[in-house]
Amino acid sequence: xxxxxxxxxxxxxxxxxxxxxxxxxxxxxxxxxxxxxxxxxxxxxxxxxxxxxxxxxxxxxxxxxxxxxxxxxxxxxxxxxxxxxxxxxxxxxxxxxxxxxxxxxxxxxxxxxxxxxxxxxxxxxxxxxxxxxxxxxxxxxxxxxxxxxxxxxxxxxxxxxxxxxxxxxxxxxxxxxxxxxxxxxxxxxxxxxxxxxxxxxxxxxxxxxxxxxxxxxxxxxxxxxxxxxxxxxxxxxxxxxxxxxxxxxxxxxxxxxxxxxxxxxxxxxxxxxxxxxxxxxxxxxxxxxxxxxxxxxxxxxxxxxxxxxxxxxxxxxxxxxxxxxxxxxxxxxxxxxxxxxxxxxxxxxxxxxxxxxxxxxxxxxxxxxxxxxxxxxxxxxxxxxxxxxxxxxxxxxxxxxxxxxxxxxxxxxxxxxxxxxxxxxxxxxxxxxxxxxxxxxxxxxxxxxxxxxxxxxxxxxxxxxxxxxxxxxxxxxxxxxxxxxxxxxxxxxxxxxxxxxxxxxxxxxxxxxxxxxxxxxxxxxxxxxxxxxxxxxxx
Ligand SMILES: [Zn+2]
Numbered sequence: 328x329x330x331x332x333x334x335x336x337x338x339x340x341x342x343x344x345x346x347x348x349x350x351x352x353x354x355x356x357x358x359x360x361x362x363x364x365x366x367x368x369x370x371x372x373x374x375x376x377x378x379x380x381x382x383x384x385x386x387x388x389x390x391x392x393x394x395x396x397x398x399x400x401x402x403x404x405x406x407x408x409x410x411x412x413x414x415x416x417x418x419x420x421x422x423x424x425x426x427x428x429x430x431x432x433x434x435x436x437x438x439x440x441x442x443x444x445x446x447x448x449x450x451x452x453x454x455x456x457x458x459x460x461x462x463x464x465x466x467x468x469x470x471x472x473x474x475x476x477x478x479x480x481x482x483x484x485x486x487x488x489x490x491x492x493x494x495x496x497x498x499x500x501x502x503x504x505x506x507x508x509x510x511x512x513x514x515x516x517x518x519x520x521x522x523x524x525x526x527x528x529x530x531x532x533x534x535x536x537x538x539x540x541x542x543x544x545x546x547x548x549x550x551x552x553x554x555x556x557x558x559x560x561x562x563x564x565x566x567x568x569x570x571x572x573x574x575x576x577x578x579x580x581x582x583x584x585x586x587x588x589x590x591x592x593x594x595x596x597x598x599x600x601x602x603x604x605x606x607x608x609x610x611x612x613x614x615x616x617x618x619x620x621x622x623x624x625x626x627x628x629x630x631x632x633x634x635x636x637x638x639x640x641x642x643x644x645x646x647x648x649x650x651x652x653x654x655x656x657x658x659x660x661x662x663x664x665x666x667x668x669x670x671x672x673x674x675x676x677x678x679x680x681x682x683x684x685x686x687x688x689x690x691x692x693x694x695x696x697x698x699x700x701x702x703x704x705x706x707x708x709x710x711x712x713x714x715x716x717x718x719x720x721x722x723x724x725x726x727x728x729x730x731x732x733x734x735x736x737x738x739x740x741x742x743x744x745x746x747x748x749x750x751x752x753x754x755x756x757x758x759x760x761x762x763x764x765x766x767x768x769x770x771x772x773x774x775x776x777x778x779x780x781x782x783x784x785x786x787x788x789x790x791x792x793x794x795x796x797x798x799x800x801x802x803x804x805x806x807x808x809x810x811x812x813x814x815x816x817x818x819x820x821x822x823x824x825x826x827x828x829x830x831x832x833x834x835x836x837x838x839x840x841x842x843x844x845x846x847x848x849x850x851x852x853x854x855x856x857x858x859x860x861x862x863x864x865x866x
Pocket of ligand 1: 381382383440441584585699702
């Protein structure tokens, strides 16, 4: 296939809107090709397929949310067609609807940010039913009892072998921390409020968990850095714990997830203010740090999180139905429906804080667009967020409609910055692919996966990014003008770093003592990943 006459935005290869020919053969980008199909992309924008590095699309909390919210299914049904299965769900769509909607929006890769190891098999089953996109997940390790024991005992080597074994056993992609130590404390009616609170019964602190697992991720040469959901999410004054976490990384690579939810000034229980200027400046001057935003958008959504105490807090504030699911020895999670209102002071502050992050972060390569789907909003809101970033006049219009008292306390009215298409291409594909260590994604250089999105060049950027003209996945035109043209399932991406099998003796003992599941039954068998690709760890 050849794509001709299109304006190409490929930041990885420093291509900024030049008219270029893109050639595809056997699912990869090649230098030239003879014969085959030609797409004339005159008047169109050509970008690599979108990459979502932080969303929630599989695993127990997503599935619990689906079960808990039948009203959500009814909001947005997708009838079957000759090329697609049926699906339902607006904020927590079913597997099929999830894959089709990402694809129809030009996204070809998505990573679930939080799967407890014990539920890995189930997450893979859902992945194999999630069409079109390539996908992977991060493995929850921030409240894992075996890990906390090794940290407390100073067993650095054993910790490294265990983490490698756990990634191998779960076929996961990266190390994820959610409210490190705090979820374990919550099981005893507590929580971690600073990164120096001690986790009862383990003698470790969030600071030690963060440092040890950042170190371990680097020692194992994992393609993605330790991925951190900090302590105190959603609580006024939490910016201090966020800054402490950044400092605790002490130069080691670390990714701070949905940083919007962690940038609040004020006092716990009191009114929120924005502390983005201080935090963004810290990130700007520390190249070891990367973030995704977790933008809040107004409307109804579902909060689902590995942070059990957070969901309980939201349930207390909003009085809506709530589910809590603890995972033995490993994690917890909570789910609660939530509506973000544009007249509400707190919600407007959250919305504004996300935009401040986008506008104050200087290096687009180190921030990624996310809504923490569906926590801040559904991923379906990405096109509207892009318009807010690219179109200052539109942003000003919206600013007039939201809570003015909240906006006055942020720097948003002073921000005139507009993102270019080149920068949008960075924060939606090139950057996330680089942060994930996916060398063949997020760009259109020779050898890259032929995941390509072609948009009509429109003034209204929301419209433009909502419905690409063509979406090409591994060389096949899967989407044309919003319609899925053929069945395709994408691959599951995972890592399998080497470990010393001697560690299995200790893990087995731990299983015999504390797990309700046998050691032998724990690792995910290969046939749960019918279409997969191992991403090699760097030597
Ligand atoms: Zn998340």
